[in-house]
Structures are given as C-alpha cells and as structure tokens.
Amino acid sequence: MTERTNLPATDPKNKTLDWLDERTGWRMVRDMADHKVVPIHAGTAWYYFGGITLFLLGIQVITGVLLLLYYRPSVAEAFDSVRFIMTRVEFGWLIRSIHSWSANLLILAAFVHMFSVVFTHAYRRPRELTWLTGIALLGLMLGFGFSGYLLPWNQISYFATKVGTDMAASVPIAGPAIARFLRGGEEVGAATLTRFFAFHVMILPLVTFGLVGLHLLLVQFHGMSTPSGVPPSQLAQMKFFPNFFLRELVIWYGVLAVLGTLAAIFPWELGLKADPFASAPAGIRPEWYFLAEFYTLKLIPSHVWFFEGELLGLLGFGLLAAGWVALPFWATGRNGDQRTRLVTGAGVFLICYLATFTILGYLK
Amino acid sequence: MRAPAIIFLVYWSLSAGAPSAPAADSCVTCHSALEEAEGAKGPAALIKNDVHIAHGLSCADCHGGDRTSDNPDVSMSKAKGFKGKPARTAIPKFCASCHSKPDVMRKFAPAERVDQYELYQTSIHGKRLAAGDTNVATCIDCHSVHDIRPVKDGMSPVHPLHVAETCARCHSDKRKMAPYKIPTNQFEEYRTSVHWEAMTKRGDLSAPSCASCHGNHGAKPPQVESVAAVCGTCHVTFEELYEKSVHKAVFSGVGGGGGCIVCHSNHAIHQPSTAMLVGPNAVCSGCHDAGTAPAQTAAQMAAWIDGLDGALKQSETVLARAEEYGMEVSEAQVRLIDGRENLVKSRLALHAIDPGEMRKPIDAGMAIAKETLAAGQAALREKDFRRWGLALSVILIGIAILAIRFLIRRVETNGKQQGPL
Structure with missing residues (x-):
C-alpha cells in the first residue's frame, strides 16, 4: 500500500508481498520501524531495560504455556503434577525453573526500568499515560508473582498466601471482602487455588497484553524520551532497526545465558506438599519483592496511638503508592517547571528504603 | 404488664432462699495461726493446692468435726464426728471411704476408677500393710498428703514424668529395702533405658515407667509367665512372634524373670542392635556357644x-x-x-x-x-x-x-x- 518493492511485478515473491500488503498494510509497520530512531546520550543504556522486561515477559508466556500442558489446578493434584513436571517430563525441570527464575528477573527488570524512567525524568509531559500504564504493568507483574507462588501448592506457598491474604483483610472497610474475594472463602483452600490459577493464566494475562500493547503504542507514539533540557535535535541518533535491535538482541542472549545458568545450577525447589493442618514453617516470609513491606509491618508496634499498627502501615503504603503513581503530576510545577531534584530525591529514598528493608527482612 | 412482675417475684423468692456465703473454716483459721506461730508449713498451707479443696471439700469432709465452730472443744469433738489423724494402717481405708464409692466419686470425677482400694489390698504393699508392716507405701506416700494434686498436674508426684522418682523414694533407699532383700538399683537402671529417654527427652508421656509394668494400686512384680504379656501390652507384634518362637518354652524355665528380659533386661532396656546377636556383647552367646x-x-x-x-x-x-x-x-x-x-x-x-x-x-x-x-x-x-x-x-x-x-x-x-x- 505504501511502497512497492523494486522487484518486477511479475516476480512471485513480490506478488505475494503486494497481495499481503493490500490486505494487511504490513509495509506501513515496516516503514514505521524503518523510521524509528533511538537517541544516543549518556543514559541510552537504560533504554534496554524496557526491552529486557518485554523479553522476560515473552519467556514467561512460552514457559507458562508449556507448564499448562501438565499442571493440574486442584488441591489433590497440583503438587504432584508439578513434581511430575520436575521429575518425569523431558526438560520439565528446565521449563519450570526458567519460569520461576524468569518471573523474579522480570520483576527486577521492571523495577530497574521504572527507576531509570524516574532518574531520567522520562515520565514528564506528554508521557504521563506511558508512566501510568507502566506502573499498572508493574502492579500486574506483582500480581502474577503472588498468584503464581501458590500454584505448586507447597508448604511455603500455602502459608505465604495465608499471610498475604490476611494482610489484605486488614485493609479498613473493604479488607475482609477483598480477602474473601481472593480466597474464594474464609480460608486459603481449594477455592483459592482454582481462583489464583484463573487469575494467573487468564485474567492477569488478558489485562497485561492489553496494557503492554497500549504501553508500547504510547512509546511508539511519543518516541524515545530524551534527557530534560537537551533538545532532541541536538542529540545523535541510531536506527532502531537493525542497530539498536541487534544490540538489544545481544543483551537478550546474555539474559538467556543467566537464566539457563540459574535454572541448571539452582533448580527451583518444590518443597513439601501443603498441609493446612501443619503449623506454619519457622521464619516464613514472602518473596523478595514483598519483603520490604512485610518487614516494615513487622516492625510497626501492634498499636500506635489509637490506631492498629498493621492498619497504619497499610495506610502508609497506600498513600506512598498513590503518591508514586501520581509522580508525573506533582513533578511538574504550576509554571510548568520540573521538580527534578525532588523526584530524584524521592527515587533515591525509595531505593534506599526498599534495599535496606529487603536485606533486613532476609537477615532477621 | 403482669409478666415482669411475676418474673421479679420468682427471682426474689429464689434469691431469698439461696444459701448465704459459707462461713470461715475454723480448721483453716486455727491451723493457719498455729502454723504461723510455729513457722512451719502444715496442712493449712498445703491444702491451697489440694484437688479436694478445689472441688469444694474441706478438712472436715475427711477428718470429721464441725468447721463452723470456733471452739476447738466443739469443732474437734467426737460428738461432731471428729476422726483426727488416721493411723498409718488405716490410711487406705480412710481414703477409700470416698474413693471406693461410685456415688460419691461421680459428683467430682465421674471418669475416675473406684477400685483402687480393692487393688491395693491385692498388692504387695497392701498385703504387708494388712500384716502390720507400716513401712510399705500407702496412698499418701505416692499421692502426698494435704496437697494432693490431680494425676494430670505436672507437679503431682504421680504424674507420668514423676512416677519413677516417686517409687524410687522408697525403692532406691537401701536402708528401707534391706528387710525385704530386694535390689535398689531399679531407678538407676531405668534412667539408662530407652523408656526413660522416650519419657523425659522426647516428652512421650505414654512411655512406660514403673506403674506401666508393675501396676499402680495393685503393684507387684510381674511373674515369669507374664513378663512377655507385660511387654506385649505395648510391643504387641513382638509378643506374638515371641510366642511362636523356640525361645518361648526355653525362657519360661529361666529363673529371675524369663521372657523378654532374658535378652533385653528389665529396667535397663537399651536400644537394641545387632551387637546383641554377634560379637563380644552378644546376648545369644550367653546360651549358645560360638560355632554352634x-x-x-x-x-x-x-x-x-x-x-x-x-x-x-x-x-x-x-x-x-x-x-x-x-x-x-x-x-x-x-x-x-x-x-x-x-x-x-x-x-x-x-x-x-x-x-x-x-x-x-x-x-x-x-x-x-x-x-x-x-x-x-x-x-x-x-x-x-x-x-x-x-x-x-x-x-x-x-x-x-x-x-x-x-x-x-x-x-x-x-x-x-x-x-x-
């Protein structure tokens, strides 16, 4: 539709491509990719983290679909089916270990991507919606982590889910209803497992694919963000295809090597089958990405003034999260001036808090 | 309008008929004062932990007398049924006056057995006491006196964890056991056994102690023929196999016990191993020469x-x-x-x-x-x-x-x- 090839019109290959273009307009996409450029500056390396996150998401989809071939989402069969995958299915151990490790690296990459956006101030006008969709995607990744953690139905995951949903129940007014909705009842049980399975393989993926599409569309629409105060015209650029993409490919291969190494040397363990009548394992704690919040709640006294400690903690997290989501809006002053130092300070503070409390949560 | 008035009248009539708060127990009042003056811990102080007091009984329910009178001549008069301190030989019957009566015991401990006195009379202790030997154990020697706690109470001397020590108070006393010519090393040996380890280290209260094999109120040593049956109470399958073995007939004739204890001993029952079968400490070699x-x-x-x-x-x-x-x-x-x-x-x-x-x-x-x-x-x-x-x-x-x-x-x-x- 947009541009004919230089090949003779009678050439069968050209004829096929023309036929396809007439019906799909694929040459328009190719032209867009041809014209897409990436600015070159000191912070160009941070651009790769969006691609790494996307690559890991792709790995999650592929390995997740493969796991679905054998996984059985019922209390009686879940644990045994995962053990079957780990011990009987050819390369099942590799698929499950890569799925688990990749999930963790994906969340790590998403965090790095988010903080790179904060420190390069790429959230500023007109990219507020890109920021919001990105934050929503991070929340969805955490939701994937929380729901997927229960699926092997082992002792640790069972009790971690119990703790997690108990926390949700502490939220004022809607808390008990949220906890009941998540568990499918009053306690973590068979209904919770099927519900979490539905969230993990159907509901969250549908929302995620919609949001990823929107996020990428917005990135494409606005182009790559450049450092504030430097006009894009003054920056050198490289073509996205093939120059940037090939570099990204090198990094993806590197990530794949890291994933393979982790899966082969530290296969994701299965543990013991969940036993609701057993006492909770000693030192039970959530996955690392929830650890800072978990440890903070543990530190807060049971009562602070008139308020319940846990409730106060959750309220604090809620306000912090709301402030963080609204970052593009409070980062710009009334006169349109950027509060870059304030945002950088907030980012540094948040990283220090998350890193310190995560480490303390592991050590204590 | 009439209903509330009727309810009030019924309540008032019931309240008026209810007994007033019990009067102070003169036994406790006087004995507390006496103990305080003497600076000694006696019955008045000890009964605070007593199961009988916890069930609402008083001194007078066992010793007789009138606890409502402050006058000792009245409260401890024979006319008021005062029995005083029973003679040592009379203690079992004294306790049995309630503990052998199902109707009485049903009020306080419906699941409690009422055949202790009957069993005691068949025991070595009971028989010797009947023969006038006051050195033997009576109820109070094991259960204590005045601060008698329920068996389930961890501080009771007859709680599973303390039974062996309680028996050992007499049975490890060489001077006390001398007239009976019985050994005094049972407790010492028992403390090296797997049973003691199960009881004290693993906290398994069902592990055997003295009373599990010898009985409690009807205490006597198991006879030669019944040793396997005693061990078989817990080790059921072992007993069944032993009954079928060639050793059954042979061991029955062995003096000093026979049965399981020929190989495993009685009180010092240690973790079995193949060293019991071969080697220098093999128990088999006690009867079978090497090479046979x-x-x-x-x-x-x-x-x-x-x-x-x-x-x-x-x-x-x-x-x-x-x-x-x-x-x-x-x-x-x-x-x-x-x-x-x-x-x-x-x-x-x-x-x-x-x-x-x-x-x-x-x-x-x-x-x-x-x-x-x-x-x-x-x-x-x-x-x-x-x-x-x-x-x-x-x-x-x-x-x-x-x-x-x-x-x-x-x-x-x-x-x-x-x-x-």
Whole structure:
C-alpha cells in the first residue's frame, strides 16, 4: 500500500508481498520501524531495560504455556503434577525453573526500568499515560508473582498466601471482602487455588497484553524520551532497526545465558506438599519483592496511638503508592517547571528504603 | 404488664432462699495461726493446692468435726464426728471411704476408677500393710498428703514424668529395702533405658515407667509367665512372634524373670542392635556357644540386618547429595521410608527366630534400597548432564553474541546502514 518493492511485478515473491500488503498494510509497520530512531546520550543504556522486561515477559508466556500442558489446578493434584513436571517430563525441570527464575528477573527488570524512567525524568509531559500504564504493568507483574507462588501448592506457598491474604483483610472497610474475594472463602483452600490459577493464566494475562500493547503504542507514539533540557535535535541518533535491535538482541542472549545458568545450577525447589493442618514453617516470609513491606509491618508496634499498627502501615503504603503513581503530576510545577531534584530525591529514598528493608527482612 | 412482675417475684423468692456465703473454716483459721506461730508449713498451707479443696471439700469432709465452730472443744469433738489423724494402717481405708464409692466419686470425677482400694489390698504393699508392716507405701506416700494434686498436674508426684522418682523414694533407699532383700538399683537402671529417654527427652508421656509394668494400686512384680504379656501390652507384634518362637518354652524355665528380659533386661532396656546377636556383647552367646548352629543363625540374621541398614544408608547419602544439588528426589526419599519400615519389620521378625520369615522384609528392603540408590545415582548423572548442557548452551550463546556483534560492526561500517545517524 505504501511502497512497492523494486522487484518486477511479475516476480512471485513480490506478488505475494503486494497481495499481503493490500490486505494487511504490513509495509506501513515496516516503514514505521524503518523510521524509528533511538537517541544516543549518556543514559541510552537504560533504554534496554524496557526491552529486557518485554523479553522476560515473552519467556514467561512460552514457559507458562508449556507448564499448562501438565499442571493440574486442584488441591489433590497440583503438587504432584508439578513434581511430575520436575521429575518425569523431558526438560520439565528446565521449563519450570526458567519460569520461576524468569518471573523474579522480570520483576527486577521492571523495577530497574521504572527507576531509570524516574532518574531520567522520562515520565514528564506528554508521557504521563506511558508512566501510568507502566506502573499498572508493574502492579500486574506483582500480581502474577503472588498468584503464581501458590500454584505448586507447597508448604511455603500455602502459608505465604495465608499471610498475604490476611494482610489484605486488614485493609479498613473493604479488607475482609477483598480477602474473601481472593480466597474464594474464609480460608486459603481449594477455592483459592482454582481462583489464583484463573487469575494467573487468564485474567492477569488478558489485562497485561492489553496494557503492554497500549504501553508500547504510547512509546511508539511519543518516541524515545530524551534527557530534560537537551533538545532532541541536538542529540545523535541510531536506527532502531537493525542497530539498536541487534544490540538489544545481544543483551537478550546474555539474559538467556543467566537464566539457563540459574535454572541448571539452582533448580527451583518444590518443597513439601501443603498441609493446612501443619503449623506454619519457622521464619516464613514472602518473596523478595514483598519483603520490604512485610518487614516494615513487622516492625510497626501492634498499636500506635489509637490506631492498629498493621492498619497504619497499610495506610502508609497506600498513600506512598498513590503518591508514586501520581509522580508525573506533582513533578511538574504550576509554571510548568520540573521538580527534578525532588523526584530524584524521592527515587533515591525509595531505593534506599526498599534495599535496606529487603536485606533486613532476609537477615532477621 | 403482669409478666415482669411475676418474673421479679420468682427471682426474689429464689434469691431469698439461696444459701448465704459459707462461713470461715475454723480448721483453716486455727491451723493457719498455729502454723504461723510455729513457722512451719502444715496442712493449712498445703491444702491451697489440694484437688479436694478445689472441688469444694474441706478438712472436715475427711477428718470429721464441725468447721463452723470456733471452739476447738466443739469443732474437734467426737460428738461432731471428729476422726483426727488416721493411723498409718488405716490410711487406705480412710481414703477409700470416698474413693471406693461410685456415688460419691461421680459428683467430682465421674471418669475416675473406684477400685483402687480393692487393688491395693491385692498388692504387695497392701498385703504387708494388712500384716502390720507400716513401712510399705500407702496412698499418701505416692499421692502426698494435704496437697494432693490431680494425676494430670505436672507437679503431682504421680504424674507420668514423676512416677519413677516417686517409687524410687522408697525403692532406691537401701536402708528401707534391706528387710525385704530386694535390689535398689531399679531407678538407676531405668534412667539408662530407652523408656526413660522416650519419657523425659522426647516428652512421650505414654512411655512406660514403673506403674506401666508393675501396676499402680495393685503393684507387684510381674511373674515369669507374664513378663512377655507385660511387654506385649505395648510391643504387641513382638509378643506374638515371641510366642511362636523356640525361645518361648526355653525362657519360661529361666529363673529371675524369663521372657523378654532374658535378652533385653528389665529396667535397663537399651536400644537394641545387632551387637546383641554377634560379637563380644552378644546376648545369644550367653546360651549358645560360638560355632554352634544357633550362633551361626544369629550371626547370619545380624549380617542381613546390617546389610539392609548399610544399603539404605548408602541410598540415603546419595539422595542427600542429589538434593544438595537441587535435584528433585522427594519420591525416592518417600520410598526410602518404606525401606526403613522393612528394616524395622526385619528386626521384628527376628523375634520368631525363623530365618525364612526374616528374609521377606530383608528382600523387600534390599529391593527398595537398590531402587532408591539407582534413583539417586540417576539424579546425580542428570545433574552432570545439566551442567554439561549449560556449558554447551553458554558457548552457543557466546558464539551467537559474537556473530551479532560482528553483524552490527558490518552493518555500521559498510555504509549501507549507518550506526549513529
């Protein structure tokens, strides 16, 4: 539709491509990719983290679909089916270990991507919606982590889910209803497992694919963000295809090597089958990405003034999260001036808090 | 309007008829004052922890008298039924005046037995007391007096954890036991036994102590013929096999106990091992000379047990190594538990002294040991395969990265696709 090839019109290959273009307009996409450029500056390396996150998401989809071939989402069969995958299915151990490790690296990459956006101030006008969709995607990744953690139905995951949903129940007014909705009842049980399975393989993926599409569309629409105060015209650029993409490919291969190494040397363990009548394992704690919040709640006294400690903690997290989501809006002053130092300070503070409390949560 | 008035009248009439608060117990009042003056801890102080007081009984319910009178001549008068301190020989009957009566006991402890006095009269203690021997144990020697606690109370001298010590108070006293010419080392030996370990270290309150074998109220040593039956109360299958064995008839004639204790002893029952079958401390060698057919059978049985134990330990080690490498071997580990069960069964089958019967669990256990060892070794091979696979994959990924780097350089240098624009 947009541009004919230089090949003779009678050439069968050209004829096929023309036929396809007439019906799909694929040459328009190719032209867009041809014209897409990436600015070159000191912070160009941070651009790769969006691609790494996307690559890991792709790995999650592929390995997740493969796991679905054998996984059985019922209390009686879940644990045994995962053990079957780990011990009987050819390369099942590799698929499950890569799925688990990749999930963790994906969340790590998403965090790095988010903080790179904060420190390069790429959230500023007109990219507020890109920021919001990105934050929503991070929340969805955490939701994937929380729901997927229960699926092997082992002792640790069972009790971690119990703790997690108990926390949700502490939220004022809607808390008990949220906890009941998540568990499918009053306690973590068979209904919770099927519900979490539905969230993990159907509901969250549908929302995620919609949001990823929107996020990428917005990135494409606005182009790559450049450092504030430097006009894009003054920056050198490289073509996205093939120059940037090939570099990204090198990094993806590197990530794949890291994933393979982790899966082969530290296969994701299965543990013991969940036993609701057993006492909770000693030192039970959530996955690392929830650890800072978990440890903070543990530190807060049971009562602070008139308020319940846990409730106060959750309220604090809620306000912090709301402030963080609204970052593009409070980062710009009334006169349109950027509060870059304030945002950088907030980012540094948040990283220090998350890193310190995560480490303390592991050590204590 | 009339209903509330009727309810009020009913309530008022019931309230008016209700007994007033009990008057102070003159026994406690006077004895507390006496104990305070003497600076000694007596009945008035001790009864605070007593189960009878907790059930609402008072001194007068056992000793008679009138607790409502402050005048000692009245409160402790025979006219008021005062019995005072019973003679030592009268104590069992004194306690039995309530504890043998189902109607009385039903009010306080419906599940409590009421045959203690009857049993006591059949015991060595009861018989000797009836014969006028006041050195023997009566109710208060085991249960204490005035601060009698329920058996379930951890501080009770007859709580399972304290029974052996309570018996030992007399039975370890050489001077006290001298007239009866019975040993005094039972407690010392019992404290080295597996039963004591189960009770005190593992907190298993069902583990046997003195009363489990000798009885409590009807206490007497088990007779030669009944030793296996006593042990068989808990070790049911061992007893069944022993009953079928050639040892049954032989051991019955052995003096000093017979039955299980010929090999395992009575109070110092230690963890059994194959050292009981062969070697310098073999109990078999006490009756069977080395080289005889029974001694050879014992040695053969010991070799089978040790062989299975060793094979299972080898599997366990290999599986543990595989697990350390993160390999999933839980199925084989569960199977290994079946193997261990067969080891227990083979030790059990030993008591029938029938090599043919013993081979069955040994063979089943060896098959499991072989199977789990193979699973462990396969897991270790799989680990090596993964490492080699990883190395190969990393090399291939490295080659791919180099190829892409080369492609980038070519693309950016041939002028067709410039790098930075």
